[in-house]
Amino acid sequence: MKTAPLTPYQLEKEIACPNLMVKTRYGNVNLKSIIKGQRIIIYTNPSALIPKTDEDRHKLITALTKLKELNYHLIGFNIDSFEEHLYATNWLNSQLDDYLVFPIFYQPMNDLKRDLEQKLSMRIKIDNPIYFINQKGNTQYIVNGDIQKYKDMDNIVSLASKMVLTNQNFDKVLSLN
Template sequence: MTTEKQTSYLIVTDIAFPDVIVKTHHGNVHFKSLIQDKRIIVYTNPSELIPDSESKANELVNALRKLKKLNYHLIGFNRNSFEEHLKSLNWLNSYLSEDLVFPVFYQPQNNVKECLEKNLGEKITLKSPIYLLDKNGCTRMILDGSHSASENLETMLEQASKLVLADQSFGKNQSLRDS
């Protein structure tokens, strides 16, 4: 008998994602202005995604393409050292094609987690949370990102697909062709 792999995640609906200030090339910007009307995945330590082999690099590229097809945008918040942040940015910008490059911001204070915990009324005990946001900027799901990068990518794709399907409104008199 085989058992289904258990994914540790916390489903959260309608909890607004914090509007933290992020530093861009154009100056400081409110995060909400960057994510308006987009499905977003916030990966809290994208430097972990940097592959150490060609096969893992291909897995990353394939996963990013699948996320694009689901109309999800990946955004990273590096929490570790600034040197690690620069290393991940350099790799992403030099290896990935232009359509797959995603923004990565340096957030050592982890303001996002603190603000969400205040709104949730409970602690987020996950070491590396991955946040899935809907088009309204609300946190729909928080995943445990402390697994290997390939497991995280697989889980993100699986849960993003489920959220896209859950957002579909199939009315009683509406055919699939009409949607």
């Protein structure tokens, strides 16, 4: 079943991200303990990030570097087959410098989407959502990862940059007078 194309939209701010159990090489870990105090982007189809050309590889590395500069951390939740999960993980580990490698967790049931839908009391009508999580562990934006222009890393970096500016505190009390 194909969903209707959606443009990026902003949910109510400060929707707590579910505390899922994720399997890591260190054992099972609660998602909240991984994302606490950090800006996170959860990409639900990390296999789509694997570049097909050298130019695409350069764009991916540039985008990942910019996200690091913005103090964002990328996490992949692979919702497809386990073989695809292994392929994406192996590609990232072998093709990227260590500081750019990001964790990919296998979530075939898309528990994050299901749990957020329960909290929102509404259906998220996107097959491959991309979540932007703030430093408090709350979901601020969900964009449609099924549409090429929204899942493009340049667009993700641009939205992350806007979120950093939006969350700045410009109170006079904090100025350096």
